[in-house]
Amino acid sequence: MDVTGVASRQSASAATSATTEAKPTNTLDYNAFLTLLIAQMKNQDPMEPMKSSDYVAQLATFSQVEKSVQTNEKLSALMVSQNLALAESLVGKTVVDTMTSLGGVVVAAKVVNDGVMVLLDSGEEFLVGEGLIIAETTTPPPQTPTDPESTTS
Numbered sequence: 001m002d003v004t005g006v007a008s009r010q011s012a013s014a015a016t017s018a019t020t021e022a023k024p025t026n027t028l029d030y031n032a033f034l035t036l037l038i039a040q041m042k043n044q045d046p047m048e049p050m051k052s053s054d055y056v057a058q059l060a061t062f063s064q065v066e067k068s069v070q071t072n073e074k075l076s077a078l079m080v081s082q083n084l085a086l087a088e089s090l091v092g093k094t095v096v097d098t099m100t101s102l103g104g105v106v107v108a109a110k111v112v113n114d115g116v117m118v119l120l121d122s123g124e125e126f127l128v129g130e131g132l133i134i135a136e137t138t139t140p141p142p143q144t145p146t147d148p149e150s151t152t153s
Contacts, residue, residue: 033065083111086128090118098131105137 037058087109095118096103104120109128111117116128 037062083116087111087116092137094135094137096133097126100126102126
């Protein structure tokens with residue numbers, strides 16, 4: 001089976017994607033899988049066509065790849081949503097990172113690739129992770145003047 005047309009088409013698309021995206025991949029993506037499947041169907045030997053069971057197995061694989069791509073996209077969106085909720089819930093709270101001993105009141109939080117980064121009132125910032133102590137910010141109780149007559153009985 002001749003796949004030179006597929007290989008040249010893939011290298012051309014890889015060059016195009018390399019200029020638009022700078023993240024390298026070692027796996028086939030959804031479009032590359034489709035391209036390979038179509039090329040295999042076009043270039044099969046007419047004297048020995050693909051068995052229907054092989055064809056069905058490849059279509060099942062294709063379906064699994066498609067579902068995996070959709071699942072990964074939904075999981076990614078869920079993680080972003082969860083991190084946004086965490087960032088929102090931390091603002092105004094007192095936090096202490098037990099790993100670095102940094103602590104203070106969170107004045108801002110942002111979602112980054114690794115999770116949630118918090119900015120403290122002291123100007124320090126750190127990534128939220130294991131060993132984080134979170135507490136409600138408490139204001140000191142108001143000072144009431146003591147009545148000297150009430151202390152003596």
